[in-house]
Amino acid sequence: MSFPKSSESIYSISPYIGGDVTPPGFVRRVVLASNENPYGPSPAVKRAISEYIDRLHCYPSGAANSLREAIGKAHDVDPAWVVTGNGSEDILHLLARAYAGHGDEILIPQHGFGVYKIATLVVGATPVYIPRVDFKLSVDAILERVTERTKIFYLDHPGNPIAHYLTNAEIEDLLERMPSHVLVVFDSAYAEYMETDDYHPGTKWVQRYPNVVMARSFSKAYGMANLRLGWLYAHPEIVDPIHRIRPPFNTTGLSQAAGIAALEDQAWIKHCVGLNKENLSWFENAMNSLGIKILPYTSNFVMAHFENTQEVYHYLGKKGLIVRPMGAYALPEYLRITIGTAEQMQELVATLSLCPHL
Ligand SMILES: Cc1ncc(COP(=O)(O)O)c(C=O)c1O
Structure with missing residues (x-):
């Protein structure tokens, strides 16, 4: 069968991989993969x-x-x-x-x-x-x-x-x-x-x-x-x-x-931005204590460096914690982690501290 063709440049596009794309076996319980505001809208x-x-x-x-x-x-x-x-x-x-x-x-x-x-x-x-x-x-x-x-x-x-x-x-x-x-x-x-x-x-x-x-x-x-x-x-x-x-x-x-x-x-935005700042600062200290390096950050996510990135990503995903692998950005040794609620970040750190791949 022959089908009408799109242009060459269209076929050169790799479809966008969003935070909703995860391997089988992952449990979508705590999603820290798309830089969303965990508190939702006003x-x-x-x-x-x-x-x-x-x-x-x-x-x-x-x-x-x-x-x-x-x-x-x-x-x-x-x-x-x-x-x-x-x-x-x-x-x-x-x-x-x-x-x-x-x-x-x-x-x-x-x-x-x-x-x-x-x-x-x-x-x-x-x-x-x-x-x-x-x-x-x-x-x-x-x-x-x-x-x-x-x-x-x-x-x-x-x-x-x-x-x-x-x-x-x-x-x-x-x-x-x-x-x-x-x-x-x-x-x-x-x-x-x-x-x-x-x-x-x-x-x-x-x-x-x-x-x-x-x-x-x-x-x-x-x-x-x-x-x-x-x-x-x-x-x-x-x-x-x-x-x-x-x-x-x-x-x-x-x-x-x-x-x-x-x-x-605007008070809601201020409130959420304030909570993000608190959770981010707590998370940075916790990551330092675990010996996990993060890149300088500015907003509501961090880039965390791992030796065994894929193993850590799968370990977390199977425990219900979804973060974002960065292979599509030519940064395969990093996982991008959105700053969630205080409870979510505490769970992530507690789970990471038991990770056999660190
Ligand atoms: C830098 C940057 N620009 C733009 C967007 C697109 O945001 P939206 O289309 O949801 O407004 C994103 C979403 O992740 C982003 O990170």
């Missing part, structure tokens, strides 16, 4: 969803007008500069589709978030990787790889799985020297967890440089990964092609209502 989100339930037969607002207004209010930005998407990965794909194609190059940090490569190959562009030194990106290494064919630079800000970020001073240097034909995408999915003064999620860069856009997510600190909601902030000139190509209803009314309620409860 109670106000749950109320908004139940109030919305009678409207499931109606199409949502395609432009997510009320949600964009709410984003504008919460982040002090003009709603006309905001586009919402089916998670921020939708935004990352839309940007590639609108701004790159065959023969173009897209810059991706080494070990960068997996969706960057997929979004690049989907449009037939070539991924160009920026090497890291000691897991850090440098402005010079980025600029050295820019050519006339470079269309987009996806900057994980901060990164996943490598938690590094460029400081405000480095970003300023980068944007001053970056040629204006390159769209610089700040992927700030974890911005809510960042509390240091030398970090900025990107709104101010968008306002100053016409070639900068910022992508944000409701999946991490907002605890709404299942609702698939993200947004983009960019000058209306940049936004215009996105509106032309995006599926007209790429966010549901349910997620829009949830997003509005979530934005109004």
Whole structure:
């Protein structure tokens, strides 16, 4: 039988492996594999969803007008500069589709978030990787790889799985020297967890440089990964092609209502970010006591180094503790561990302390 064929670049894509993919025999009891907020969304989100339930037969607002207004209010930005998407990965794909194609190059940090490569190959562009030194990106290494064919630079800000970020001073240097034909995408999915003064999620860069856009997510600190909601902030000139190509209803009314309620409860985000910080600091000390090295971290996960990574991963998975192996990120000696509740982290440490593979 002969079947119609997709393009070569599509066949070169390895499907994204998420935290839901686990070997047989694993028990999904405590899942620390997808950098979710273990406390879930604000109670106000749950109320908004139940109030919305009678409207499931109606199409949502395609432009997510009320949600964009709410984003504008919460982040002090003009709603006309905001586009919402089916998670921020939708935004990352839309940007590639609108701004790159065959023969173009897209810059991706080494070990960068997996969706960057997929979004690049989907449009037939070539991924160009920026090497890291000691897991850090440098402005010079980025600029050295820019050519006339470079269309987009996806900057994980901060990164996943490598938690590094460029400081405000480095970003300023980068944007001053970056040629204006390159769209610089700040992927700030974890911005809510960042509390240091030398970090900025990107709104101010968008306002100053016409070639900068910022992508944000409701999946991490907002605890709404299942609702698939993200947004983009960019000058209306940049936004215009996105509106032309995006599926007209790429966010549901349910997620829009949830997003509005979530934005109004910033106390919940603060509460969750505070708990994450406490649990992270406890976990770091516990890992030190076990002699397990972790890479510098910034948000709600750590990268832990093991000699026998696969054995540890299987040992934990069979005991109901699911973490994320990093082979797909060319980091096979690491497991990425999301910071869960205090009880979950205590169970993980207690289980690891009995692991015969350490
Ligand atoms: C760096 C980064 N960007 C974007 C995303 C996508 O998030 P979502 O599509 O759920 O908004 C993730 C999810 O893990 C991420 O780690």
